[in-house]
Amino acid sequence: MASVPETNVLTSKKLTKKDLSKSFWIYQLGCELSNSYERLQSLVFCASMIPAIKKLYHDDEEAQRTALKRHLAFFNTEGTIGSSIQGISLAMEEEKANGADISDMAITSIKTGLMGPLAGIGDSIIWAALMPIIISIFIPMAKTGSMIAGIAPLVLYTAITMYISWVLINKSYTLGRNSIISLLQDGKIKQVIYSANVLGMMMMGALSASYVNISSPMELVVPGGATIVFQEILDQILKGLLPLSAVFIIYYYMLKKGPRYGVIISTIVIVSIIGALLGIL
Incomplete structure (x- = not known):
């Protein structure tokens, strides 16, 4: 079988x-x-x-x-x-x-x-x-x-x-x-x-340009009564030079030191207060 x-x-x-x-x-x-x-x-x-x-x-x-x-x-x-x-x-x-x-x-x-x-x-x-x-x-x-x-x-x-x-x-x-x-x-x-x-990067650049607003109210009166406005001079060099500089400074710091956000925010606040008191920013 x-x-x-x-x-x-x-x-x-x-x-x-x-x-x-x-x-x-x-x-x-x-x-x-x-x-x-x-x-x-x-x-x-x-x-x-x-x-x-x-x-x-x-x-x-x-x-x-x-x-x-x-x-x-x-x-x-x-x-x-x-x-x-x-x-x-x-x-x-x-x-x-x-x-x-x-x-x-x-x-x-x-x-x-x-x-x-x-x-x-x-x-x-x-x-x-x-x-x-x-x-x-x-x-x-x-x-x-x-x-x-x-x-x-x-x-x-x-x-x-x-x-x-x-x-x-x-x-x-x-x-x-x-x-x-x-x-x-x-x-x-x-x-x-x-x-x-x-x-x-394009979107981050657009956001930085739109929402980072820094300008200088500094003015200098020269002999003869003429007034020199520093912000106008900066605009002639490059429109938005101060915001662009701030963004690149923060970027460079993060590149070297890492994303230490507490230090960055504290520094921005301190610089803003001192700049406002001195009439620079």
Whole structure:
């Protein structure tokens, strides 16, 4: 009698949209709040992976502990674009739970290798371009005393960044670990970053020119009754010379000393008071 060959039926472990949503919201609500000096965002990233890990390794507590430990390694990136790493990690954990030959080091290495480049992309596009554009839209409304201008930028910024993050985590999960790697290897991403930087700098320059207002009331009466107005002389040299000088001085200080905002604000206040008392500014 011929023997019937045995068939190994593997139960496929699959994450659902609900599982992705749980991980997404845990990370997004805590990625900028849970930072520790030792591991930065690793705590909230690990917490965001818990629902998926419990589902994928529900029958193996040791595998759950191992998975949690590997996601407690140092991690830090820009929160919006960085959600791509979360999607890739979820895809790799799913493959590993289904028996794929993926080592712990492979998952950690993907996270470590991508967090720096994606942080650069996120800072250039989200913080240096998107945020200044949104703020500049509502500043004129704020100057008129509109309450909406105080709330709308936060709502609009949150809605846009959340949408970007949601799309990226889903796309990255679907495409797997090759999704962002192929994007980084494409030369067009450098053009996107460069364009975002240029746009962000243009917006910051426009904001500086519009809202940094410094002038000198100094006048000098010369023999013969003629009056020399110093501000008119400065305007002939370069329109807006004093505001431009102030912006570049602050920029140079931040470049050399870092963003020490308390020192910068205190210095501006002191210089303004002394300049007003002496009649210089």
